């Protein structure tokens with residue numbers, strides 16, 4: 117796994133692919149000694165509370181960049197099921213935010229809300245601090261949100277290039293520009309550091325990790341700033357998992373904001389800068405990864421009150437009141 121990680125003291129307005137590369141130790145989202153300021157949903161004093169409800173960064177002196185994307189008070193119901201219940205969520209450039217929770221906690225619905233699949237019933241999504249509607253997956257793509265859903269949605273009988281460009285093939289005078297598409301495919305894989313066989317290999321012949329890399333590469337076509345990964349390692353071997361975790365770290369290094377949904381706490385602890393725990397559609401814990409123990413996470417997932425859940429609840433209540 118790479119150890120030379122880039123610094124997220126980062127300008128979210130930068131093109132992710134061209135960002136600088138300081139070390140992981142200086143990542144304020146991981147290293148709380150250098151990260152005295154709260155995230156946008158964390159509140160430490162009254163001024164923070166007021167700002168938090170607006171979706172803006174809470175402290176003027178914060179070394180953290182403002183979130184690219186923020187959700188405030190987002191709700192989504194399916195019949196009587198409250199899949200999302202007043203969810204506040206932020207994601208910044210150069211940051212891996214892990215979202216964990218038990219089955220049916222609302223993780224995938226949260227991802228799909230950001231991806232334009234399930235627009236919220238109420239609440240607000242902010243992009244660069246501005247209220248924004250994400251009514252469709254096409255709108256999400258336009259706004260720079262790339263999502264890799266759990267099922268990957270790859271066509272086994274097509275090769276890697278065909279999967280990457282399915283439905284958006286490069287053409288000249290009606291003829292597909294195969295060489296150009298191959299070049300773009302190789303360049304995207306090179307950029308994300310994925311090791312794959314020929315880009316003309318059928319997807320059916322790829323390993324789980326390679327399939328995940330292919331789905332990520334397809335999502336990165338266009339110019340996303342946020343990459344949402346729903347359970348990217350759930351069915352992978354140890355080696356394939358390591359490949360995907362490397363890929364996630366590489367995406368962070370390139371400047372993307374990465375939302376990592378996972379059941380596998382070891383993976384989350386390995387790569388995440390910040391942890392968000394969901395339970396019954398609510399945020400039941402949020403903290404820098406370095407500040408939480410395995411026991412804290414399990415307690416928040418299973419609903420046992422602890423310091424993490426109580427602090428998160430206090431911040432949420434204060435944000436709503438403020």
Ligand SMILES: Nc1ncnc2c1ncn2[C@@H]1O[C@H](COP(=O)(O)OP(=O)(O)OP(=O)(O)O)[C@@H](O)[C@H]1O
Pocket residue numbers: 194197198199217218219220221222223224225226
């Ligand atoms: N399209 C839908 N129609 C109706 N209910 C849905 C739909 N999508 C999700 N739900 C419900 O919303 C709740 C949250 O589902 P979600 O898929 O987000 O869970 P999850 O946290 O991703 O769980 P898992 O870990 O099992 O993937 C569940 O009760 C689920 O049944």
Ligand SMILES: [Mg+2]
Pocket residue numbers: 223224225
């Ligand atoms: Mg899910």
